[in-house]
Amino acid sequence: MKQQLEQIKTAALEAIEAAQNSADCENIRVKYLGKKGELTAILKMMGGLSPEERPIMGQLVNTAKAEVDAALGAKVNEMNAKATELKLQQETIDITMPAKVSKTGKLHPLNTVLGDMIDIFQSMGFDVVDGPEVETDHYNFECLNVPQDHPARDMQDTFYLAENILLRTQTSAAQIRTMETRKPPIRVICPGRVFRADEVDATHSPVFHQIEGLVVDKGITMCDLKGVLEQFAHEIYGPDTKVKFRPSFFPFTEPSVEVDVSCSECGGKGCRVCKGAGWIEILGAGMVHPNVLRSCGIDPEEYSGFAFGIGLDRLTTTRYKISDIRLLFENDKRFLDQF
Numbered sequence: 001m002k003q004q005l006e007q008i009k010t011a012a013l014e015a016i017e018a019a020q021n022s023a024d025c026e027n028i029r030v031k032y033l034g035k036k037g038e039l040t041a042i043l044k045m046m047g048g049l050s051p052e053e054r055p056i057m058g059q060l061v062n063t064a065k066a067e068v069d070a071a072l073g074a075k076v077n078e079m080n081a082k083a084t085e086l087k088l089q090q091e092t093i094d095i096t097m098p099a100k101v102s103k104t105g106k107l108h109p110l111n112t113v114l115g116d117m118i119d120i121f122q123s124m125g126f127d128v129v130d131g132p133e134v135e136t137d138h139y140n141f142e143c144l145n146v147p148q149d150h151p152a153r154d155m156q157d158t159f160y161l162a163e164n165i166l167l168r169t170q171t172s173a174a175q176i177r178t179m180e181t182r183k184p185p186i187r188v189i190c191p192g193r194v195f196r197a198d199e200v201d202a203t204h205s206p207v208f209h210q211i212e213g214l215v216v217d218k219g220i221t222m223c224d225l226k227g228v229l230e231q232f233a234h235e236i237y238g239p240d241t242k243v244k245f246r247p248s249f250f251p252f253t254e255p256s257v258e259v260d261v262s263c264s265e266c267g268g269k270g271c272r273v274c275k276g277a278g279w280i281e282i283l284g285a286g287m288v289h290p291n292v293l294r295s296c297g298i299d300p301e302e303y304s305g306f307a308f309g310i311g312l313d314r315l316t317t318t319r320y321k322i323s324d325i326r327l328l329f330e331n332d333k334r335f336l337d338q339f
């Protein structure tokens, strides 16, 4: 029996030595130490021994069991340690590697300034409306008091797509579309692209942006126009900005003005940004011409209004001190990344 015990123990230890993985170890445990295992079976055979032999044999079996158990435990520990080691090796992170920079998109400077302008006008109760870029002569000129052969047509070089179909030269067409669909009181702005057949240079582009504004109600006067536009200029350029209203001419407004603000760069002394003038022209405006109101079915005896057209590109170049308007349209990432 002793011999048998010795054999089982040796076999068990050899098996443990040869085990490859935790499943092998578990099989060995069941085979030798389990309820029906070989070492357990030997204990059960002890009934046939004499009372003197029994405790001696019992002790031997228990020692053998403990030995096998310890060897198995050591093997399992060894395997776990190896597995951990392997995992750590595989998951090594080189913390000296440069990090991946993930770039996020940003707003184009024109959109940033446009967003600010919309906020300012919305806070004064204006709605934002949209109009088509391809317009008819009717909306872009006729209804705006500029009939065929009117000399004012020369003020804007127009891209014609077909007879009487053109790329809008001004967002003012939106005034008409608005008055056709809304009844006074009206308070809207219409931002958008406009097109003129201009030569391209640092201050001119055949595509640029305007924000048209229109207010029509009973009792609207030039004072309302001045108040709204002054407030706008102060919010965009700062409260110390001086605002100058110069008489001007537009066929669809009477009287008409152009609005200059004191140069925010030099405070009015004259510099490169304002080309020595001390002032920067930012918009045209005026009281809506009675003919325009009439062409939209609004009685000029009952209602009056004012309109304005702000150049978004000029506002953007002066705010960010951009020296060439072309930069706004070239989509050069080196330029855009600066905003």
Ligand code: PHE
Binding pocket: 169, 170, 171, 172, 212, 213, 250, 253, 284, 285, 286, 307, 308, 309, 310
């Ligand atoms: N549409 C004019 C322009 O493009 C600007 C303007 C708009 C003037 C509204 C008066 C009223 O020059």
